[in-house]
Amino acid sequence: MTRMYSFPADLCLESPRLQLRPMVPEDAEAWFAIMADPQVMRYWNHGPWQALAEAQAALAEDRNACAAGQMLKLGIYRRDNGELIGMTQLFNLDPTSRRGEIGYCLASTAQGRGFMDEALTCFIDYLAHGLHLRRLEAEIDPRNHGSARTLERQGFVLEGLLRQRWCVAGELSDSGLYGLLLDQAPLEG
Numbered sequence: 001m002t003r004m005y006s007f008p009a010d011l012c013l014e015s016p017r018l019q020l021r022p023m024v025p026e027d028a029e030a031w032f033a034i035m036a037d038p039q040v041m042r043y044w045n046h047g048p049w050q051a052l053a054e055a056q057a058a059l060a061e062d063r064n065a066c067a068a069g070q071m072l073k074l075g076i077y078r079r080d081n082g083e084l085i086g087m088t089q090l091f092n093l094d095p096t097s098r099r100g101e102i103g104y105c106l107a108s109t110a111q112g113r114g115f116m117d118e119a120l121t122c123f124i125d126y127l128a129h130g131l132h133l134r135r136l137e138a139e140i141d142p143r144n145h146g147s148a149r150t151l152e153r154q155g156f157v158l159e160g161l162l163r164q165r166w167c168v169a170g171e172l173s174d175s176g177l178y179g180l181l182l183d184q185a186p187l188e189g
């Protein structure tokens with residue numbers, strides 16, 4: 001039987017310094033500021049956003065996809081001041097194989113302080129023990145050394161290289177494919 005995922009609209013994951021929860025329409029300006037920053041977007045699969053309307057539209061689209069169980073995108077908020085500093089997401093879900101792909105970003109002002117490691121530890125714990133996923137994947141530009149370190153800290157292993165997979169703003173780039181096995185529980189028939 002094909003399994004479907006359903007994500008509670010009030011999902012809130014907590015770690016010592018952070019809360020991970022779905023973004024709301026009021027986050028549009030803060031989310032736009034992150035996704036319009038060329039430093040954050042250097043190795044993304046599209047260029048920096050140019051207009052606030054892109055953030056508003058993306059938030060609405062993400063809410064619908066999340067409600068349909070197709071993906072889970074959570075804002076990363078600091079618990080001390082409530083600031084939105086980034087995002088973690090789960091997408092390309094295959095419920096039968098209990099597999100999904102993750103993505104993430106942090107505002108440039110929040111980098112280098114262990115926030116992403118803390119956020120991913122919490123997020124991956126939910127994916128393993130809340131959703132019972134078995135395998136996670138991540139695709140990064142191999143030149144993105146910070147992102148490679150982030151994945152390796154979480155135990156991901158580089159499993160392959162896809163050459164010239166993307167063309168973003170006229171620039172070709174490779175993809176490093178990473179995988180993490182969460183447990184070896186047998187699959188249901």
Ligand SMILES: CC(C)(COP(=O)(O)OP(=O)(O)OC[C@H]1O[C@@H](n2cnc3c(N)ncnc32)[C@H](O)[C@@H]1OP(=O)(O)O)[C@@H](O)C(=O)NCCC(=O)NCCS
Pocket residue numbers: 039040041043044103104105106107110111112113114115116117118139140141144146147149150
């Ligand atoms: C990839 C990305 C999330 C990594 O962010 P990051 O700040 O390096 O990761 P963390 O928040 O886990 O911080 C870890 C770094 O902070 C340091 N650090 C400082 N204080 C720390 C603390 N209290 N706890 C843990 N680490 C700490 C660590 O030593 C580490 O530095 P290092 O990588 O030089 O060894 C970030 O660079 C980013 O968002 N980039 C733009 C978007 C992007 O490329 N996303 C991925 C696309 S595939």
